[in-house]
Amino acid sequence: MATKLKAPPSDTKEIVDVPWAYRDTVARLSPGGRYIDAETDVDSPWVPFGDNAAIKHLSFDVRTNTYSNILWMKGPGTIGTHLHRGTVTMVTLTGSVRYLEYDWVGTPGGLILETPGEAHTLVTEHPEGCKLFGWMNGPIEFYDAQGTYMDTVDVWWFIEHYENHCKEHGIPINQKLYL
Numbered sequence: 001m002a003t004k005l006k007a008p009p010s011d012t013k014e015i016v017d018v019p020w021a022y023r024d025t026v027a028r029l030s031p032g033g034r035y036i037d038a039e040t041d042v043d044s045p046w047v048p049f050g051d052n053a054a055i056k057h058l059s060f061d062v063r064t065n066t067y068s069n070i071l072w073m074k075g076p077g078t079i080g081t082h083l084h085r086g087t088v089t090m091v092t093l094t095g096s097v098r099y100l101e102y103d104w105v106g107t108p109g110g111l112i113l114e115t116p117g118e119a120h121t122l123v124t125e126h127p128e129g130c131k132l133f134g135w136m137n138g139p140i141e142f143y144d145a146q147g148t149y150m151d152t153v154d155v156w157w158f159i160e161h162y163e164n165h166c167k168e169h170g171i172p173i174n175q176k177l178y179l
């Protein structure tokens, strides 16, 4: 009989065989979950992103134009004004970050949500910069100081950013990063 759970059953520490009718199909077609080590360079290296920043790429999903990474601003700096065509879910890991357009400051553990149609300018004034974990979807358009469109970055841009660095430095491409 179905019940309304107030919390998941947590009294048994063992693997339970779940009666799941589509197990074989899932095994055949799902990219599968996985663990990516973000603390070391074993799974993914830091790739320079301009003079003062680097990106550790964590996942690419070309079917949904979704990409995940850690952006490391190594000191005070700016990521120029950009317009999102998709959604960003971001967590400040270290340091602090703010946007010129908003009145809040992101600090470690805080969740930052960005929605389609938002244009903003990221700055960190923290002496040690910041590390930001991001789960991003869709194209991001960059504009220069005059508001002239410059370029769009998306999952393909991030894949090339990662792969070009690996090729230049003899680092094997990690298939785990591709969903």
Ligand SMILES: [Fe+2]
Pocket (backbone or CB within 6 Å): 082, 084, 088, 114, 120
């Ligand atoms: Fe943004």
